[in-house]
Amino acid sequence: MASxxxxxxxxxxxxxxxxxxxxQKIIPFLWFDDKAEEAANFYTSVFQNxxxxxxxxxxxxxxxPRGSVMSVTFTLNDVEFIALNGGPVYHFTPAVSFFVRxxxxxxxxxxWNQLLKGGKPQQCGWLTDKFGLSWQIIPDKLGELLSAPDxxxxxxxxxxxxxxxxxxxxxxxxxxxxx
Numbered sequence: 001m002a003s004x005x006x007x008x009x010x011x012x013x014x015x016x017x018x019x020x021x022x023x024q025k026i027i028p029f030l031w032f033d034d035k036a037e038e039a040a041n042f043y044t045s046v047f048q049n050x051x052x053x054x055x056x057x058x059x060x061x062x063x064x065p066r067g068s069v070m071s072v073t074f075t076l077n078d079v080e081f082i083a084l085n086g087g088p089v090y091h092f093t094p095a096v097s098f099f100v101r102x103x104x105x106x107x108x109x110x111x112w113n114q115l116l117k118g119g120k121p122q123q124c125g126w127l128t129d130k131f132g133l134s135w136q137i138i139p140d141k142l143g144e145l146l147s148a149p150d151x152x153x154x155x156x157x158x159x160x161x162x163x164x165x166x167x168x169x170x171x172x173x174x175x176x177x178x179x
Contacts, residue, residue, distance in 0.1 A: 027081065032131065039072075052073070053074060063087070068085070093134075097134035097135060105170070111137050112127065116129070122134070124164060125138045125165075141169050142161065142167060152179050153176045153179045
């Protein structure tokens with residue numbers, strides 16, 4: 001889990017832009033109205049191996065108030081992200097979501113419950129968090145059961161999943177075994 005103390009403030013050159021520290025070629029870039037820092041702190045509290053690594057602030061020649069947070073660079077499970085306070089121009093939609101692979105029901109439950117705080121559950125393991133970002137909290141077991149050679153059993157799993165919000169591994173296994 002991360003805390004506010006795991007970041008670097010960029011104050012010397014406020015309009016320099018987000019600091020990128022990894023060699024990761026593709027970095028998710030998230031546009032927030034004015035909650036980039038709050039979102040980064042929330043997400044880094046949810047995922048292991050996560051931390052805020054840089055906060056850049058608007059300077060004199062920027063569209064935001066001088067000294068206010070422009071962008072936040074952070075990692076979630078060692079994957080780098082950048083969050084921008086860009087104003088109310090763009091909003092998240094479920095057309096883009098983050099797929100989180102889970103090994104156990106406990107992991108599904110913990111991530112689901114944490115990310116759902118202030119958000120809305122959706123069908124089939126999807127949820128929208130309090131910032132409007134869509135997540136899929138999916139156990140690896142779902143993929144295994146859906147790709148089983150016995151297509152009747154796999155179809156039973158699909159039918160069971162379609163009735164769920166949060167994915168329940170035991171219910172999926174029961175649907176598999178009962179077909």
